[in-house]
Amino acid sequence: MQRILVIDDDTDICLLLRRFLSKNGYEVAIAQSGQTGLSLLEEFSPDLVMTDFRLGDLDGGQILRKIKERFPDVPVLIITGYSDIKIAIDVMKQGAFDYITKPLFPDEILLTIKKALGGEKPDGSSQTTVERETTTAKTPNKVSRAKPDSNYIFGSGPESKNLYRQIDLVAPTNYSVIIYGESGSGKESVAQEIHKRSKRANGPFIAMDCGAISKELAASEMFGHEKGSFTGALNQKIGHFEMANGGTLFLDEVANLPYDVQVALLRVVQERKLRRIGGNKEISVDVRILVASNERLMESCRKGKFREDLYHRFNEFSLDVPPLRDRKADIMDFAQFFLETTNAELGKDIKGFDEDVKAAFLSYPWYGNLREMRNVVKRSTLLSDSEYIESKSLPFEIINYSRLLFSEPTQPVVNEDIVPKQEEPAKPNLKSAALDAEYEMILQVLKQVNYNKSKAAQVLSIDRKTLYNKMKSYNL
Template identity: 95%
Template sequence: MQRILVIDDDTDICLLLRRFLSKNGYEVAIAQNGQTGLSLLEDFSPDLVMTDFRLGDLDGGQILRKIKERFPEVPVLIITGYSDIKIAIDVMKQGAFDYITKPLFPDEILLTIKKALSGEKPDGSMQTTAEKENGATKSTNKSTRSKPDSNYIFGNGPESKNLYRQIDLVAPTNYSVIIYGESGSGKESIAQEIHKRSKRANGPFIAMDCGAISKELAASEMFGHEKGSFTGALNQKIGHFEMANGGTLFLDEVANLPYDVQVALLRVVQERKLRRIGGNKEISVDVRILVASNERLMESCRKGKFREDLYHRFNEFSLDVPPLRDRKADILEFAQFFLETTNAELGKDIKGFDEDVKAAFLSYPWYGNLREMRNVVKRSTLLSDGDYIESKSLPFEIINYSRLLFSEPTQPVISEDIVPKQEEPAKPNLKSAALDAEYEMILQVLKQVNYNKSKAAQVLSIDRKTLYNKMKSYNL
């Protein structure tokens, strides 16, 4: 059973967290001041520490330093209020895994704890070998094979080298950058790479997913709000712009921003000043803006979804991230990278992939790009017991992709309810093979985006109405 130490001077929070985490299978110890918490480290030997940032005797920074001096491998989560977020981000630079804001939400707490204990980073990527070694991980039987110290795999193919050259070129500047690429291709990781190579590397990197925020909350998330500024505004909130002050703000799927927020954003970009919702004070901000989109912003401008003046503000430089299917020279290298990170996570030492698996990887189109490949390799590694991953460990749609593409209509791989029965056996024809392949593609993309039809339509480069019609015809 994994152990969690909770340090908070609020008795109710301590008891609440102990009850909640115990129900979810963790052994929990609590301490109501910093010194007591530090004294419990030796005896309790926690796998993770959750500590309030503001304690009576010590603050979050002091607690973190003392924990890392004695137990550098233990991840630390900072509990903080909205008004302390900027400070919490600074503490993260000193080695905290992540922060959780009050009021505390059970789902958020569990998700963050699971990421921390699994070795996954707050952004969803996995820790590299160098990061694990710097953390002096407890497990001694994990793979120690070296991996690139980066959140993103660049590869050695011509497309990858060209992308890397462009990042090297634009990173040291203060240009705004538009990053184009399909879902799962690593746009946020590229933005992080630009930030790390910039003069703002010591400042915060703040990411905002514009496609995952409701229209009503978008302005509050971006610019912040004052207490009482609208129904439900129980506390002052610092927006993403302020949090990114002195560093980089990454706006993912920026075309999804509501039009009125785009108007306010244009003013902030031009004047480098903002006002929180309900506030009168102008706040100066020094932020480099990187944006990402899986559709061309100029096309969004033509459709009336995106302001053209804002587009030109952002379009000082643009990068195109090629989809994984267009980077054949790097596919096996990427797969090996994910294998090594998963080996380290699971304590395995699988050496590679057999020839059938390599052939399947090279022929499969990877509609979900690097995200899909990472998940496939993680699953296959978990299922494999030998020295090499074999085809039996791969998902059906990958190992059978070629057969799906060229299957005969008289022996359909998909359900008979999906492809209409023919009166008599017919010869193989391209149309039937295309139907099979199209069905599998749509199903795979829907799974990748958790059946979000809007995102699936974007990934497939079709409109939502076309997607609905195809899903109806395939009984999906």
């Protein structure tokens, strides 16, 4: 059995990789610091090392040099975010075999590992089992109880049932689908569900975040590249299209793709053939394409940001994922799901939410959708010391949303340190007038954006910290 050493200071990633790789026939050891990982080299004698580039004590380059000094033949894979890819390429020049970008995709991990280990199956078998850490089977009449490390949940309200009907209709076909929805509303969850209900369910599901990839690397990530095709291309790389062959490719925030990549993508969509960057061989691919966007692609076409011919290729079917504020019947089911997963993470046994919290959740507009709710529940679970989450554990803007929304102060309440008290009768005061105008402007903008402070700061052209300071001064 081949051995893999995983070095990452993120506990969740370490545990996830150990579980996933063990299920695929590897013996795995984990270390949560560079020094710990290096100390395991002699004892564990790994056949391959996977290390995060950014660790608390050492970086990927330092770990690589120390490994190569003692075990020059052990391949090293660098785990990195998109923002660090240029650095990772430099580390590859120093001897790293390849890099894997976050978020981690099971198929890409296995392909890269098998390539680094000489193309052999980990346990000598003829087929490798790729088991995704995703949800259990979901039914439209209840919230699915997924595994604690799953990010995907589905509701049971009328809006959710309507969404399910559309998924049931299009999933068995081979149509391309455009999935519209706000950020954090669960567009990838819908894409996963379409894939799971399709004839391609046994094939790979590969997700690509088009908004997180630089213009220079977008084509390489999508189509792959040959060794030596550009500076830093020291090894052949398989792109997302090839990894998704026989399955489904999900392109999230597709409107962010560079225009020249859209041209190449149109050709692949039409002909189902691609060429890696720097390659001459045409490679046939059988891929179903699902795309997602938080803005209407036709509008992007009118603005010249997106090719209209590509839009029509994708628009064989489209559906909308409703925002959380429009799924009132699902809100507490979703909250309970996030509570259960957080209980498992933190080793707690909180049973639910008290009535004040339920009322606050149902009245709050959730502009960050499921992603915002998950973070709120995680924070509240961590802070809670009782059987039920109470309002004292919630962020201020959530528990006070209704009061802030409907309160209509007639006079600005300002800090006495800013506006000194004036003797009656009041005299004209330019500074006071300016502060009053500023107060009214801030209050008006806050109401317009439903007290979303990030959006308010953008509208006012100030940073969030400045807005907080001003709100504190005005007792808002």
